[in-house]
Amino acid sequence: MSVRLSTVILPYRRWHEEGRVAWQRAEELGFYTAYTYDHLSWRSFRDGPWFGAVPTLTAAAGVTERIRLGTLVTSPNFRHPVTLAKELISLDDISGGRVTLGIGAGGTGFDATALGQDPWSPLERADRFGEFVPLLDRLLTEDAVSYEGDFYSAHEARNIPGCVQRPRLPFAVAATGPRGLRLAARYGQAWVTTGDPKLYESGTPEQSRQALRDQVDKLGKACADASRDADAMDKVLLTGFTPDRGRPLQSLDAFVDFAGLHQELGFTEIVIHWPIPDSDFAADEGVFERIATEAVAQLA
Numbered sequence: 001m002s003v004r005l006s007t008v009i010l011p012y013r014r015w016h017e018e019g020r021v022a023w024q025r026a027e028e029l030g031f032y033t034a035y036t037y038d039h040l041s042w043r044s045f046r047d048g049p050w051f052g053a054v055p056t057l058t059a060a061a062g063v064t065e066r067i068r069l070g071t072l073v074t075s076p077n078f079r080h081p082v083t084l085a086k087e088l089i090s091l092d093d094i095s096g097g098r099v100t101l102g103i104g105a106g107g108t109g110f111d112a113t114a115l116g117q118d119p120w121s122p123l124e125r126a127d128r129f130g131e132f133v134p135l136l137d138r139l140l141t142e143d144a145v146s147y148e149g150d151f152y153s154a155h156e157a158r159n160i161p162g163c164v165q166r167p168r169l170p171f172a173v174a175a176t177g178p179r180g181l182r183l184a185a186r187y188g189q190a191w192v193t194t195g196d197p198k199l200y201e202s203g204t205p206e207q208s209r210q211a212l213r214d215q216v217d218k219l220g221k222a223c224a225d226a227s228r229d230a231d232a233m234d235k236v237l238l239t240g241f242t243p244d245r246g247r248p249l250q251s252l253d254a255f256v257d258f259a260g261l262h263q264e265l266g267f268t269e270i271v272i273h274w275p276i277p278d279s280d281f282a283a284d285e286g287v288f289e290r291i292a293t294e295a296v297a298q299l300a
Contacts, residue, residue, distance in 0.1 A: 003259060003299050004269045005292065006033040008072055008238065010042075010276060011051040015059055019051075022274055023060040026067060029292035033068040033100060034060065035271060040078060041110045044279065054087045061095035068098045072238055072271065073174045073192065075106030076125075076132045078115055082157045085139035089163055097164035102192055102236075103136075104174030105129035126179050127151070133173070133183050140168035172236055176215055178222070185222040190234035190269070194241035208242040209261060216266045236269040237262055240281060248272075249283040255291045256298045263299060 007026055013019040026034040038053035057069045069091075074084065092099045105125045106112065112119040120128065131149045138145050139159055147154045163169045170189035175181050176196075184191045196203070196211035203211075216235065223230035239248065239258075248258035249272060259270050273281040275288050 003263045003267065003296065004032040005030075005259075005296050006035065006068075006236075006269055006271045007031045007274050007292070008035040008037065008271055009274045010045070010281075011036050011053060011056045012045055012049050012276075014049065015051070015056070019056070020059065020063055023067075024063055026274070027064045029289060030296075031067060031292060032269065033070055033271075034064075035070045035072040035100075035102060038071040038074040038079075038102075039109070039111050040114045043109070046110060054091060057099070058091055058094055061091065061098065066098075068100055069095055070100035070172065071102045073102035073104040073172075075104050075111070076128045076151075077106040077111035079132075081132055081136040081139055081152055082154050085136055085157070085159055088140065088169060089159055089161075092163045092165060092169045095164075097169075099165070099169045100172055100190070101169055102172040102174060103133065104192070105180060126177070130179060130183065133171070133187050137168070137171075137187050172234070176218075178218070181219050181222040182226070184219065184233075185226040185228055185230075188233065190236050191219055192236040192238060194238045197241065199243055200241060203243045205242065205244050208244070209265065212237070212262070212267075213265050231266075234269055235267045236271060237267045238271045240273050246281070246283060249275075249288060249291065251287060252290045252294055252298075256295055259295060259299055 009022050009026065023034055036053050036056055041050050053071050060069055088101060108119050128151045131151050135147055135152055139157060140163055143160050145154045145157045171187055172190035172192045173184035173188035174192040175184045176193060193215055195208050199208050199211060220230040244258060248255045262270065275281060275283040275285050
């Protein structure tokens with residue numbers, strides 16, 4: 001399967017100053033999907049401007065026509081399936097069926113405590129995710145849903161007319177552990193990873209690729225257990241979190257080499273961050289645009 005190239009545009013720019021321009025440019029450059037993070041704030045951007053994912057994607061839908069739009073990733077940290085489903089159905093309608101929901105279990109960052117709760121343990125995050133995804137699937141595919149679970153409930157929640165995309169908009173499930181991979185195999189149209197975080201500081205690119213190979217193999221086993229063909233599932237690598245860091249964006253050749261090695265592992269979509277000066281995602285914009293317009297043809 002040929003590899004697709006997508007980008008992620010962090011929502012820190014004011015829309016009418018620079019924000020709108022980036023999303024329109026992403027479409028002009030030919031990216032397959034333009035994603036954004038779904039956080040209340042994030043790492044070094046915590047004390048600066050940061051806007052909501054769904055309003056940003058709604059605005060982007062209004063100024064683009066072809067490019068797909070999505071989150072990388074939404075999590076239960078500050079979301080409820082009932083209200084999220086309503087927003088997603090609305091966004092899918094406004095965009096004309098161009099939305100992909102990247103979804104994961106969440107972590108221990110600022111989102112985990114912004115609503116005043118104590119951070120959830122890894123076990124509770126997994127438990128909540130295991131309830132969140134199936135309920136969201138029902139809410140996006142059924143006209144009326146009632147449900148009582150350990151963490152979430154819905155009482156005659158109406159979601160008419162449903163998604164433009166049928167039976168619902170696609171899920172790209174971020175997961176590396178066994179429970180998350182089972183959810184990806186059961187509910188995901190795509191699977192997302194950033195690699196092995198333990199290797200980010202001191203690992204090598206070769207160790208990272210081996211860890212990713214192992215993740216792909218585990219996904220394959222989860223799909224087999226679910227009587228599903230893993231080769232039919234898109235496999236998405238969100239870059240910037242492996243030991244390679246920003247090196248693949250230093251030149252077109254460097255990126256083609258990086259993407260080709262990961263294409264060989266089975267990845268069908270590579271996501272690169274839109275350049276942000278003076279950050280971990282700093283990159284030469286000229287090189288970035290060359291990658292956007294030339295890399296896919298070289299990888300074909």
